[in-house]
Amino acid sequence: MNKLKAEELYYYMVLGRKFEYAAKEHYMTGEISGFLHLDIGQEALSVGAMKAFDHGDVFTTYREHVMALARGIEPKAVMAELFGKKAGVSEGRGGSMHLFDPSHFFYGGDAIVGGHLPNAVGCAYARKFQGSEHGVMAVFGDGATNGGAFFESLNIASAWKLPVLFLCENNGWAIGTSIDRVAPFHEQHKKAKPYMPTMEVDGMDAVAVYDTIKEAQKYIEEGHGPIFVEAYTCRYEGHSMSDAATYRSPQEMEICKAKDPIERMKGFLKELFGVDDDYLAKVEERAQKAVDEAVEFASQSPEPDPTELYDHVFCKECANVVS
Numbered sequence: 001m002n003k004l005k006a007e008e009l010y011y012y013m014v015l016g017r018k019f020e021y022a023a024k025e026h027y028m029t030g031e032i033s034g035f036l037h038l039d040i041g042q043e044a045l046s047v048g049a050m051k052a053f054d055h056g057d058v059f060t061t062y063r064e065h066v067m068a069l070a071r072g073i074e075p076k077a078v079m080a081e082l083f084g085k086k087a088g089v090s091e092g093r094g095g096s097m098h099l100f101d102p103s104h105f106f107y108g109g110d111a112i113v114g115g116h117l118p119n120a121v122g123c124a125y126a127r128k129f130q131g132s133e134h135g136v137m138a139v140f141g142d143g144a145t146n147g148g149a150f151f152e153s154l155n156i157a158s159a160w161k162l163p164v165l166f167l168c169e170n171n172g173w174a175i176g177t178s179i180d181r182v183a184p185f186h187e188q189h190k191k192a193k194p195y196m197p198t199m200e201v202d203g204m205d206a207v208a209v210y211d212t213i214k215e216a217q218k219y220i221e222e223g224h225g226p227i228f229v230e231a232y233t234c235r236y237e238g239h240s241m242s243d244a245a246t247y248r249s250p251q252e253m254e255i256c257k258a259k260d261p262i263e264r265m266k267g268f269l270k271e272l273f274g275v276d277d278d279y280l281a282k283v284e285e286r287a288q289k290a291v292d293e294a295v296e297f298a299s300q301s302p303e304p305d306p307t308e309l310y311d312h313v314f315c316k317e318c319a320n321v322v323s
């Protein structure tokens with residue numbers, strides 16, 4: 001990895017973490033409502049994967065703010081969406097779980113666990129049918145691997161050799177249920193092995209995630225069919241803002257935080273490229289400024305017009321639809 005790319009990964013991880021702390025703060029004041037799932041601790045996975053998969057379509061879970069930022073969606077548009085404002089990336093209709101931006105080939109954000117996996121497979125089918133050279137990445141949590149939609153998606157993607165990169169973020173928890181209580185093994189790629197090749201990566205290491213996703217992307221683009229990547233990671237916060245995560249031990253958190261992805265990337269930048277503390281402080285400043293501006297923009301933005309409430313609900317031009 002060259003210095004420029006490493007610096008880019010670092011910037012987006014810092015931006016992502018600051019963005020999430022700001023979102024948390026403004027949720028507590030009531031300016032953000034609905035659900036809010038924070039990505040703090042998982043930034044290496046979110047940023048490394050999005051920066052590596054730099055073309056093609058992306059479908060993600062509901063914990064997707066940092067992925068959206070790393071895909072290139074403006075912090076102002078993401079924050080305004082969390083605030084439910086018209087200038088939000090989904091015009092204030094989706095909120096935190098439904099950041100949707102076709103111009104960035106980023107289709108959310110899905111509240112239904114595993115519900116986006118068949119959509120990703122359908123999109124890959126369309127891309128193959130269109131003769132596109134690009135593939136599709138679907139990101140999902142360990143909890144999604146216990147659902148039927150997951151197996152159905154692996155099955156048809158494999159049978160039809162569709163260009164899908166299945167990326168499992170295994171943080172060991174599905175809300176407050178440990179994966180070890182509800183799956184026969186901790187490593188979820190074992191479920192995919194009968195269908196496709198699998199890879200494992202340390203999800204707390206942005207460089208490793210980046211390299212692994214690049215390799216996996218190349219594989220699907222060469223027309224071999226789907227591939228499955230499992231990244232082991234830690235979320236520092238509860239599942240959502242309504243989860244105090246009392247089920248987790250201090251020891252578990254200590255082990256997680258010792259692997260902090262941002263600290264790790266700092267070490268990488270210092271050792272390999274000799275960056276100094278002054279540079280790192282400037283990155284922090286730049287990221288904080290972008291977040292402050294996003295919050296200011298979101299809080300000052302107008303609400304959506306209530307007369308638009310029913311727009312996009314029914315397709316007025318479609319046959320057999322009475323509006």
Ligand SMILES: Cc1ncc(C[n+]2csc(CCOP(=O)(O)OP(=O)(O)O)c2C)c(N)n1
Pocket residue numbers: 061063111112113114140141142143144171173174175176239
């Ligand atoms: C089909 C479906 N079943 C159940 C839920 C409730 N639910 C929301 S998140 C979640 C856990 C999903 O697992 P994972 O993605 O690993 O969770 P995380 O790591 O984000 O806590 C569940 C069961 C849902 N949203 N959709």
Ligand SMILES: [Mg+2]
Pocket residue numbers: 141142143169170171172173174175
């Ligand atoms: Mg999980």
